[in-house]
Every structure is written in C-alpha cells, then in structure tokens.
Amino acid sequence: MGKYEHDSMSADIFQDDGTADVMPGTPARPTAADPIQVVMQKAVSRRALLKGAAVTGATLVIAPGVMFATSKPAVAAGDPSARLTFTTLPAGDGSEPDVRVPSNYAVTVLLRWGDPLTPTAPAFDVDNQTGASQAQQFGFNADLVLWYPLPSYVRRSVDMTGELNSLVDRVIGFQYPRLKQRGSGGALMVVNHEYTSADDMFPGYVDGSPTLDQVETEIEAHGFSIVELTHGGGAPSFDITSPFNRRVTGSTPHAITGPLRGHPMLQTSTDPAGETVLGCLNNCAGGKTPWGTILTCEENFDQYFANFAGAPGDIAAFSQRIPAPSGASRRHWEDYVPRFDLSSEPKEYNRFGYIVEIDPYDPNDVPKKRTAMGRFKHEGAACRLTPSNRVAVYSGDDARFEYVYKFVTSGSYNKYNRTANKRLLDSGTLYVARFDAGAVDGDDMGSGVWLPLVWQAGNALDQAGYASQEEVLLDTRGAADVLGATPMDRPEDIEVAAGTGKVYIALTNNSRRDGDPGETRIVNGREVSSAPDEANPRNNTYDDGDPTNNTGNQHGHIIELIEDGDDAGALTFTWNILVKCGDPSVVAHDTSFGDLADPVAAGVSPISDPDNLVHDDTGNLWIATDGQYYSGNVGFGQNDGVFAVPVEGADRGLLRQFLSGVPGGEVCGPEFSGDNRTFFCAIQHPNDGNAFNAVWPIGDPDGVSKPSLIAVYELTGAKIGT
Structure with missing residues (x-):
C-alpha cells in the first residue's frame, strides 16, 4: 500500500507560497555612496580565493575617471565580454513611463494583449471581451519568449498542405542546431501568457463576482502564443497571415505522457482514462x-x-506540499467551471504542475505534459547534452525554500531522427540538488550532489511510504524532502552557457530567510531552517537601520553550477555565487559581483530580484528582473530592467543595465535572434493594479495598459550589446 492510501489531514496544516516575495519600498534611490574600502572588503577576500591571488584593498589603485564611467572599460581582444560596449543605462527612480534603452538603440512593440493573430480573428474590444474572442488573440501577461528560425522551405510546405510533413520534419531535425545560431528572414516566436489580473482586464470588474464571459476570457488568456515574425533591416514585424500563428490556452486539449499517463490519480469524471x-x-x-x-x-x-479542504484525504495527501486554497479561489472560476472545484473533481489538481512540450513547426501538434520530469512549480527548462547524447533538463521550483532539479533522459538524442527525439522526455531519471558548503566558510562556493528521485524497494523513498515511482513524481516536493535536498531562495529561471556548459540559476529572493542559526519556520507544509546557509548566505539585506532585524534575502543572487567532468549526466558538481544582487553602494546589501574587487568603482549597476536569464552568442549572461521597485527601503525604487554581465574574462561580474521597463511592469523572457542583432523581451503587468489610469504602450487607443512583446535593435544593425 502506498504512502497516501489511508492518510487523512486537515487543510489547516498547510501554508501556501503566498504572494510575490517583495516588500514595500521607497521610490527614490540614495545619492550618497558608502566608503569604497568598506564595500569591497568581502569581495576582495573572495576574489583572492577564486584566483589564488594575494589581493588586498591597500594595493588596489582606481583611476578617478573609472568612478564615473558609463561605458565598459576596454578589454583585450578575444575576451568574451569585448562586445559589451553599450552605454550603461541610469537606473531611474521608477517614474519613467516608457521603456528606456541606450541612445543608439530603438524599441518597437510587436504584439499587445488582445491583438488578433489571424486575419479572421475579431478586433480587441476592452468592453466586450469573450472567451471565443480571446482564444484568437494575443494572450495576457506575456512571460517566456523563445525565437526559432523559420526556413523558407518549411513555410512553403506548411502553406501548401497545412501540416508539417515527415520529410520536412526530418530536415528540421538535422538543420536546427546550425540554423538557430544564424539570422533568418522569417522566424517563429513563442510567448507564454502566465496569469490574469481581472482588475486590469475588465472595466468595472467586481472583485469576487466575475461574469461567465470574464471567467471564459481569463481561461483563454492563459497558455501561450506561437506567431511568425518577418525579419528585415531594423525592427521585425508580425505576419498575421502565417499558417503557424496559433494559441494554446487554458482549455486546449493536452496529452498526458510519460509515467503518469493513465494513472488512477489523474483519472477524472470527464477523462476516465487519465490521458487528456x-x-x-x-x-x-x-x-x-x-x-x-x-x-x-x-x-x-x-x-x-x-476547496482543497473538501478533497478526500487520500487524494489531498499527494499535494500536502503544494496545496490549493482551502476555500474559494481568488478568480472564482469554480463558480462556472466544475473542474476547478476540488471538492467535486479532486483529481483534476494532479493534472497540473508539469513541463509541456510542443512543436512550433507543426501547426497541428498536440501539446504534451511530460510527467517524467515531476510535478511541482516548474520554472525554466534548460537543456544540455551529455557526452553520450542523453539530454539533461534543468528546472527550478519557484517558491521560497524549494529545490533545483535535473532530469536526464534514458535515450539519446539523434539529430537525424527528430520523431524519436520528441519521445525522449518521457523516460529518464529525475534528480534534486543538494548544495554542500565549501572548505572555507563564507567564500560563497562549494560542491554538491544530484540526488536521484528514484523509487526502489527498500530505499529511503520506499521506507518513507512511497509505493511506486509514480507516487514520487506526483509528490516530487515531498520526495525531495526525504532525500535531504537544499531549500533555496526561490529558484526561477535556469540557463546553460553553450560555450562552457556552465549552469546559471536565478534565485530571485526570499523574505522568509530571516532567522539565525537554529531557527526554523513552517513553509509549504514542512519545517525548514530559516537561517542562511552557504548557498543562500543572506538573511538581512532589507536595510531598515536595525542591525537586529533580520529581514531576509530581499535582493536575490545567481549561482554558477559546474558539472564534474564537464558532463551534464554527472552526479556531482561544484558551485559558486556569481552575483549577490543589491546596490553595491549600500553596505547592508552585502553584494558581490564575480571577481570584481570594487563594484562601485567599476561602474556596476544596482540590481535586485533576478528572474529570467539568457546568454548572448559570446556567452555573456543577460538578466531580466522582477520586483526591483519594492525590493528594500534603501537602494531601490526603480523599474524592473535587463542587465548584462560577463561570466568569463577580465570583466567577469561587471554587471550593467541595458534596458529599463515601465512602472509596475516585470520584464520577462529575454531572448536574442539567431544573429544576435535583435533583442526580444516581454513587459508583463505594466502599471500593475493601475492599468486603466496609466496606459502603456503609451497612446494605446483602448485606454488600458497591455502586456506586450517588444523588440530592441541597434540603429546601425550592430549586434546587441555594442
């Protein structure tokens, strides 16, 4: 009998993840800097450890001109960071109403919430929204942005037949690795639509009492859009006539694949087979x-x-570490759609929390939920090949004190068999990370182990009460607890540097890591230490002037993970903290930036709440943020933005701001075209909570702020970053 066969429990024991992990701040940044000698003390010490050099503050000489530099200092030819010569963008004070970029760049809005995606789709009407209309329009709250080259032969084939034939599919398979690194006259763009905010969507919305049309519109505003872009000189444009344009929404049928397909805990009254x-x-x-x-x-x-409290105990037990609201949901979809009411359809909940795969080149492809990679709050799915061509997929669980995961396929990738590749993610081994301290206390580096989340008779998972691998995958968080994984400060996006294979993990923040050694708290259904540790080293970056008030890791950090033997299938790794975010001029933020001895003098930009990541074609890391304005009462108050930082070479750690967003708007999904001459990102929830009073894009005729996809390009056609 399984761990959950006869369990019963009260919903009162659960504590959910809560709202966005930010705290109210002030809109203005301080103008006074702390003494350089104080700011750089710890960074210099760490640099000595990294480099094995005897570096001290007394021997550091800084040219006065560097103190006020707005562009990156010159570096040697061949240095990976040599391309980052753009003028650093001033942080601003959070009042700037529009996107800002350096003066030699331009910004264009490609798609806005509600834009029709086909010639027959209805025009957006903010006063008369329906689910049927929204299903044919660009969705709400854009997040992930992915660029795919579109060869002309693929477009012609689909134009003629309306489908992707097997020969073209095979050709894509062996050409894609080369084409994705080049420019393309046509491209497919994928944009996620993360969530909805009814107050910012519907004029006169009554909280807690939505209409049927409003509920159906919200459901269709979720999912993602696949659209075709045409690239020429300057800004790309959206091609509304493309046969590839499509929406996948909150009501689109998805196939359940992998170990949980057909599992009894995924069988519902409307899908007794548990397959769709x-x-x-x-x-x-x-x-x-x-x-x-x-x-x-x-x-x-x-x-x-x-109504999670109304779910039967044996079903609710699988979600004791990831519970739904015990009563009504905030959106009240359950008032019209029974499958969202867990007191009447409790197993529906087990059918969400997965990584979804879909082929953008096939307009008819059915999206698939790949259950072998576990059920949790996935964020990021970065792929890397092992030496034997197995595929490793890295993913974070975006909640306070949750974990970092890796999945390694059983089968191997073959670029000449794309059809077989599209089945690889249904079989493999899921791992969770344990980050161990290094030999030197406080040096922000250490080693680690990938712990296999594999059920076997007699092993720790079996002894903990799990009856099968399927139960482990349903309750991935609980199984990771058993193995002793390291609770992290909100693991969000994860990316792999193509040139080095190093893995970069954005840890956005954690206001609840506010304890001293030995202190614990209940978070997400279990007890955890609230004290800092080597991989999550800060508990007091919210500087309120009270040294006894430990108020958490407000600004977040970025970990660089290096697999042993440069093997994505390795079970051990080393790690270091590449960036401890914050304002380097504020001592209480306890920042560090790569190997820089003095970030203030080097011209490092203040940054908080790293979220989405991408690498350019020379390996530099680009970071989009989520929540800077509210992140601490000293040193911030600026709009979210995009920052570039070299991860190799002499300027490793020299992080500088490239783009600034709009008030209330998160910047998401940084992405490059294959030739790196166009930069894409999404502006999510612009003027959040105030969308009918402050309009963005500026001048939009509908009188409401709209989440949008934007493109940035250099005016002379140079690569992004120059």
Whole structure:
C-alpha cells in the first residue's frame, strides 16, 4: 500500500507560497555612496580565493575617471565580454513611463494583449471581451519568449498542405542546431501568457463576482502564443497571415505522457482514462530542446483551484506540499467551471504542475505534459547534452525554500531522427540538488550532489511510504524532502552557457530567510531552517537601520553550477555565487559581483530580484528582473530592467543595465535572434493594479495598459550589446 492510501489531514496544516516575495519600498534611490574600502572588503577576500591571488584593498589603485564611467572599460581582444560596449543605462527612480534603452538603440512593440493573430480573428474590444474572442488573440501577461528560425522551405510546405510533413520534419531535425545560431528572414516566436489580473482586464470588474464571459476570457488568456515574425533591416514585424500563428490556452486539449499517463490519480469524471487534460496554466519560463521544440513550464497552478479542504484525504495527501486554497479561489472560476472545484473533481489538481512540450513547426501538434520530469512549480527548462547524447533538463521550483532539479533522459538524442527525439522526455531519471558548503566558510562556493528521485524497494523513498515511482513524481516536493535536498531562495529561471556548459540559476529572493542559526519556520507544509546557509548566505539585506532585524534575502543572487567532468549526466558538481544582487553602494546589501574587487568603482549597476536569464552568442549572461521597485527601503525604487554581465574574462561580474521597463511592469523572457542583432523581451503587468489610469504602450487607443512583446535593435544593425 502506498504512502497516501489511508492518510487523512486537515487543510489547516498547510501554508501556501503566498504572494510575490517583495516588500514595500521607497521610490527614490540614495545619492550618497558608502566608503569604497568598506564595500569591497568581502569581495576582495573572495576574489583572492577564486584566483589564488594575494589581493588586498591597500594595493588596489582606481583611476578617478573609472568612478564615473558609463561605458565598459576596454578589454583585450578575444575576451568574451569585448562586445559589451553599450552605454550603461541610469537606473531611474521608477517614474519613467516608457521603456528606456541606450541612445543608439530603438524599441518597437510587436504584439499587445488582445491583438488578433489571424486575419479572421475579431478586433480587441476592452468592453466586450469573450472567451471565443480571446482564444484568437494575443494572450495576457506575456512571460517566456523563445525565437526559432523559420526556413523558407518549411513555410512553403506548411502553406501548401497545412501540416508539417515527415520529410520536412526530418530536415528540421538535422538543420536546427546550425540554423538557430544564424539570422533568418522569417522566424517563429513563442510567448507564454502566465496569469490574469481581472482588475486590469475588465472595466468595472467586481472583485469576487466575475461574469461567465470574464471567467471564459481569463481561461483563454492563459497558455501561450506561437506567431511568425518577418525579419528585415531594423525592427521585425508580425505576419498575421502565417499558417503557424496559433494559441494554446487554458482549455486546449493536452496529452498526458510519460509515467503518469493513465494513472488512477489523474483519472477524472470527464477523462476516465487519465490521458487528456484541458489547458496549461501559469506558464512561466521554459526552454528549447536540441531538436527545436518548445518546453514551457506550469508554475503557480495552485491559485486556480478551490476547496482543497473538501478533497478526500487520500487524494489531498499527494499535494500536502503544494496545496490549493482551502476555500474559494481568488478568480472564482469554480463558480462556472466544475473542474476547478476540488471538492467535486479532486483529481483534476494532479493534472497540473508539469513541463509541456510542443512543436512550433507543426501547426497541428498536440501539446504534451511530460510527467517524467515531476510535478511541482516548474520554472525554466534548460537543456544540455551529455557526452553520450542523453539530454539533461534543468528546472527550478519557484517558491521560497524549494529545490533545483535535473532530469536526464534514458535515450539519446539523434539529430537525424527528430520523431524519436520528441519521445525522449518521457523516460529518464529525475534528480534534486543538494548544495554542500565549501572548505572555507563564507567564500560563497562549494560542491554538491544530484540526488536521484528514484523509487526502489527498500530505499529511503520506499521506507518513507512511497509505493511506486509514480507516487514520487506526483509528490516530487515531498520526495525531495526525504532525500535531504537544499531549500533555496526561490529558484526561477535556469540557463546553460553553450560555450562552457556552465549552469546559471536565478534565485530571485526570499523574505522568509530571516532567522539565525537554529531557527526554523513552517513553509509549504514542512519545517525548514530559516537561517542562511552557504548557498543562500543572506538573511538581512532589507536595510531598515536595525542591525537586529533580520529581514531576509530581499535582493536575490545567481549561482554558477559546474558539472564534474564537464558532463551534464554527472552526479556531482561544484558551485559558486556569481552575483549577490543589491546596490553595491549600500553596505547592508552585502553584494558581490564575480571577481570584481570594487563594484562601485567599476561602474556596476544596482540590481535586485533576478528572474529570467539568457546568454548572448559570446556567452555573456543577460538578466531580466522582477520586483526591483519594492525590493528594500534603501537602494531601490526603480523599474524592473535587463542587465548584462560577463561570466568569463577580465570583466567577469561587471554587471550593467541595458534596458529599463515601465512602472509596475516585470520584464520577462529575454531572448536574442539567431544573429544576435535583435533583442526580444516581454513587459508583463505594466502599471500593475493601475492599468486603466496609466496606459502603456503609451497612446494605446483602448485606454488600458497591455502586456506586450517588444523588440530592441541597434540603429546601425550592430549586434546587441555594442
């Protein structure tokens, strides 16, 4: 009998993940800097450890001109960071109403919420929204952005037949690895639509009392869009006539694949076979496979369901570590759609929380929920090949004190067999990370182990009460607890540097890591240490002037993970903290930036709440943020933005701001065209909570702020970053 066969429990023991992990701040940044000698003390010490050099503050000489530099200092030819010569963008004070970029760049809005995606789709009407209309329009709250080259032969084939034939599919398979690194006259763009905010969608919305049309519109506004772009000189444009344009929404049928397909805990009254589920929800970050398909992740899916307290105990037990609201949901979808009411359809909840794969080149492809990679609040799905061509997929669980995961396929990738590749993610081994301290206390580096989440008779998972691998996958968080994984400060996007194979993990923040050694708290259904540790080293970056008030890791950090033997299938790794975010001029933020001895003098930009990541074609890391304005009462108050930082070479750690967003708007999904001459990102929830009073894009005729996809390009056609 399984762990959950006869369990019963009260919903009162659960504590959910809560709202966005930010705290109110002030809109203005301080103007005074702390003494350089104080700021750089710890960074210099760490640099000595990294480099093995005897570096001290007394021997550091800084030219006065560097103190006020707005462009990156010159570096040697061949240095990976040599391309980053753009003028650093001033942080701003959070009042700037529009997107800002350096003066030699331009910004264009490609698609806005509600834009029709086909010639027959209805025009957007903010006062008369329906689910049927929204299903044919660009969705709400854009997040993940992925670029795929579109060869002319693929477009012609689909134009003629309306489908992707097997020969063209095979050709894509072996050409994609080369084409994705080049420019393309046509391209497919994938944009996630993470969540909806009814107050910012419907004029006069009555909280807690939605209409049927409003509920249906919200459901259809989720999922993702696949659209075709035409590239020429300057800005790309959206091709509304493309046969590839499509929406996948909160009601689109998805196939359930992998070990949980047909499992009794996924069988519902409307799908007794447990093989098909309607929709994907809260799609956040994701990734691309080596064979050119999309991986999109279901993150905070719990918020859409209601009446978890009414679910039978044996079913609710699988979700004791990821519970839904015990009573009504905030959106009240359950008032019209029974599958969101867990007191009447409790197993529906088990059908969400997965990585979804879909082929952008096939307009008829059915999206698939790949259950072998576990059920949790997935964010990010970065792929890398092992030496034997197995595929490793790295993913975070975006909640406070949750974990970092890796999945390694059983089968191997073959670029000449794309059809077989599209089945690889249904079989393999799921691992969770344990981050161990290094030999030197406080040096922000250490080693680690990938712990296999594999059920076997007699092993720890069996002894903990799990009866099968399927139960482990349903309750991935609980199984990771058993193995002793390291609770992290909100693991969000994960990316792999193509040139080095190093893995970069954005840890956005954690206001609840506010304890001293020995202190614990209950989070997400279990007790955890609230004290800092080597891989999550800060508990007091919210500087309120009270040294005894430990108020958490407000600004987040980025970990660089290096697999042993440069093997994505390795079971051990080393790690270091590449960036400890914050304002380097504020001592209380305890920042560090790569190997820089003095970030203030080097011209490092203040940054908080790293979220989405991408690498350019020379390996530099680009970071989009989520929540800077509210991140601490000293040093911030600026709009979210995009930052570039070299991860190799002499300027490793020299992080500088490239783009600034709009008030209330998160910047999401940074992405490059294959030739790196166009930069894409999404502006999510612009003027959040105030969308009918402050309009963005500026001048929009509908009188409401709209989440949008934007493109940035250099005016002379140079690569992004120059």
